[in-house]
Amino acid sequence: MAFILESFQSAFLLILRLDRELFNIMVLSLKVSGSALTSATMLGLPLAAILGLTRTPLKGFFLNLMNTCMGLPPVVVGLFIYLMLSRSGPLGFMGLLYTPTAMMIAQFVLALPIIVALCHSAIVSVDPVIRDAALTLGATRSQASLTVVAEARYGIISAIIAAFGRLMAEVGAILIVGGNIAGYTRVMTTTIALEADKGNFELALALGIVLLGMALFINSLLLIFQRKGMVRK
């Protein structure tokens, strides 16, 4: 079991040294997952609000679809995006395959169902009294909806944290659409997979610890927001 200790040690050394290559890899990981997460939230949250607060046709079907897609295997998503973006595919003219943008698109597809499904359940569990109160106090329908969404922020941030966890840990999709090109599309998880492939297990584990540390840091930030949402209640 000494290898765990050794891995923590070398993870610590990796962070202390923080050479340019590792730093760039960490930044790219955050860029790709961060931008996929923000764009998925920007689209997913309004979608969840519409599903939760209005009577939309096919609502049940759509929610069921989103719940199912939460379990989408990343490899399948990666393959689908690959075929779409490939030069022989319908979007090939854009030349996006093997770029960070392609990785972002794949992760966006992975994050969206989580955001929609979990935000929806956060929004519908807000006490309906709040909406009625807002309407009684003279709010328009859209203002009342915004009040409900604001009230659900605790659950919404939980959804964002869940989606972020999935994205930061994801390797299957970004490996296929990004190609793991050194210095260009190589991120934390694909580096870990590569080092594990090469048999550098301690290094791979150390990088995993670094990744976990990054996630811990980001989640702490999100938790601060979440607490704010709790206190006001």
Add this chain to the structure above:
Amino acid sequence: MKRCYNFWSSVCLMVLLFCGPAFADDIICASTTSTENSGLFGHILPLFEKDTGIEIKVVARGTGAALEMGRRGDADVVLVHAKEQELQAVAEGFFVDRHDVMYNDFVVIGPPNDPAGIKGLGSAVDAFKKIADQQAVFVSRGDQSGTHTKELAIWKQVDINPTGLQWYLEVGQGMEKTQRIGNEKRAYVLTDRGTWLATKDQLEMEILLEGDPILFNQYGIMAVNPEKHSHVKYEQAMKFIKWMISDKGQAAIDGFRDKQGNSLFVPNAK
């Protein structure tokens, strides 16, 4: 509400910043794990970039996947090791300007006690036949890679189709993982020498067969045919190919040593 707008506008800005466009003077080279993971590209590409200013982005896959990338137009140039498949793809019109670049060789590795007794046979075909007769466990890449192609060619000469047999494990993984599975299973594995030299310290295996001419492993480079895919950067790809087969490129390959100081590839461009 104002706060809200600030938040969303900063989010939009972030997204825009992160969606960088692709750059002009770089090309994608589809290649194999043996060239990337051994560190060969890390050694020669900086030299090439200094000479020409062209940046090469390497996507390392098995030979089958790398050729498919080229066929689909998702790469500009490929460097792989399955000469017959390469020539066939050239004949089909997917690639042009194929050149031999370098070679190394395959070896058969296995548990030191050699349960099938292939040590000293000298012929890979005889060794494979013996492994099949003894039903000794054999771990195969099973991924259409160059190594897998070579292995299947040998089985064909033995006149055995091992697919589905109980002692024959097709794992569908890269070379290093296949070796490790072989190590755990006390099995025989066909591997390229470069990967073996890089990983042998982690394995309780040894070379049981080497030097048979059938185990010769030729690497070739070729450009994706610009007539099939008009977007490929043929000009830059040709600069890379010409550099690789030039005296300078060949010397760079010759000068490459792995971490233990082994020479892994022998240049042989004509």
